[in-house]
Amino acid sequence: MAKKHIAVAMGGYSSEFEISLLSGGVVCESLDTSRYHVYPVHLLKEGWFYLAPEGTKHAIDKSNFGFTVNGTTIIPDAVFNTIHGTPGEDGYLQAYWELLNIPQTSTGFYQAALSFNKRDCLSVLQRFGVSCAKSYYLNKGNEIHKEEIVKIVGLPCFVKPNRAGSSFGVSKVHDMEQLLPAIEKAFEEDNEIIIETALIGVEVSVGVYTHNNEVIVLPATEIVSENDFFDYEAKYLGKSQEITPARISEEETEKVKAEAQRIYKLLNMKGVTRSEFILQNGKPFFLEINTTPGLSKESIIPKQAREAGMSLTEFFGILIEEAFVKN
Template sequence: MKRNIAIIAGGYSSEVVVSLKSADGIYSFLDKERYNLYIALVTDKGWYVKHPGGENIPIDKNTFSAVIDGEKVQFDFAYITIHGTPGENGLLQGYFEMLGIPYSACGVLVSALTFNKYVCNTYLHTFGIPVARSIRLLPGESVSDEEVVERLALPLFVKPNDGGSSFGTTKVKTKEEIQPAIRRAFAEGKEVILESFIDGTEVTCGCYKVKGKEQVFPLTEVVTDNEFFDFDAKYNGQVDEITPARLSAELTEKIQRQTSRVYDILGAKGLIRIDYIIPENGEPVMLEVNTTPGMTTTSFIPQQVAAAGLDIKEVLTEIIENEFELN
């Protein structure tokens, strides 16, 4: 009997448009002979299942089920592909834990930790993971331009501490741009992080681990003529993504080992992706950990899976079936 898989998309942030594209990608990747697939929309207006006929069918939150074509469908598994709240910060994970429904992403604590860039990087730094210098601002807090420049120098990045897809992110080049950039970031998130700029080669590395198996993917090198890897670079094609990255075997292996180590330090599960910047003649610096990475047909993870000579359908099946073994 086929299991019912809900691909959960949407969310409450500006990243909803990216989430919907990822859901379509995952739908195209998953094994339709093995699973019944449904796209479930979790929005601030309600939770619904997208019906092929076009209508939105309400989800019963008490049981995470829906009545489709006159029959109750109980979802057996949740593949979370919400970028931002509530799918990337542990809220949905806690909901599924309470219902006893297995899901694809990291657990509650890891999701909450990695969603807060400042807290995550500060935590990992205690294990010797190189990270950029940063300042965190909570609601109502402020920082002077002089302190920012003294601690972080120019240029620097200002971005929401609890967001992604580069929404609300500014590369600040002058002291006069600092406060407007902070206001812009606060308009997108509840916290703001100011981060030192590191000039170098940007790469990203995906990883997953299941019972008896570890898979760290080839790296992707990110090259753009934009000021940084912004929304247009990520989603409007203003970037070259080179997989595998043009790095030495030694440096590639070093970053892959670091990715695997961070996975274990955090106690991650499912697919994660870690972004790095490599300064010239310097140690790779970790930028951030993504626990619900983009999964469109052109996203980094599918590229890396292909470069590793693997089948994305088999990878996702392994991840799903591993969760059923653990539950």
């Protein structure tokens, strides 16, 4: 069987581009080179290019997502999407690749756009009975009524950019004085923000993916942050423990895994997703879903895949083969 040409897309235009480059690097070194020709493709604000092993950059032709090496033009058979944030997690690139008829490993453009917008995603899922924290929405330029916000969500609360990842711009607010600075910080990342009640309980992260028409749930991970919450330092600078499988009861494990699977199906997802929950009094409250979750060695999904008995080579191979499945 001829080897498929796989472009591993990494980088992006958001604050998360460095983390994405780490994810992309792990995918490149893990993919089975007996089955795939693997090409690290950097999509950055300064340009799109294939980075060859010797360090030379080959520009991407945006008309077909191809590139030319030594006189040969290569158009990928599929894209392994490892871009966190815009434009790889919010639907832009998914729509572009779909127009070019190039399969890619993450979910479709509409599902990506919907889930990247925390406010819209929560609004949809609440209609299906998914439990979420109380929330308050603000757009840049809106009048800020501190008393009204606190009356609705209470204290402590979280102030988050509506469309950002890796906890950039997120603050935990304990008193009224902290609210305005937290709102200003969140507006640096996005012109829409969401303010939510701080739920008290165990934070759990659950990976879900599709294989052979079956929606499969990975082992749950418990997140114990040394910081006030699971912020950037906790995620990437070792300030947290991520315990897989989570130290929760069998009943709680079944509940949170069933809810993660239900949300994946409700949103008509594809590829691998990672859903975040707080278990409060044994009940899972949904926080958000990531459609291009981190795949670096420190990331949660690779740990869950290994706990499920898969090597990263096997797991990433499944994601590529699923990209070719027409739904």
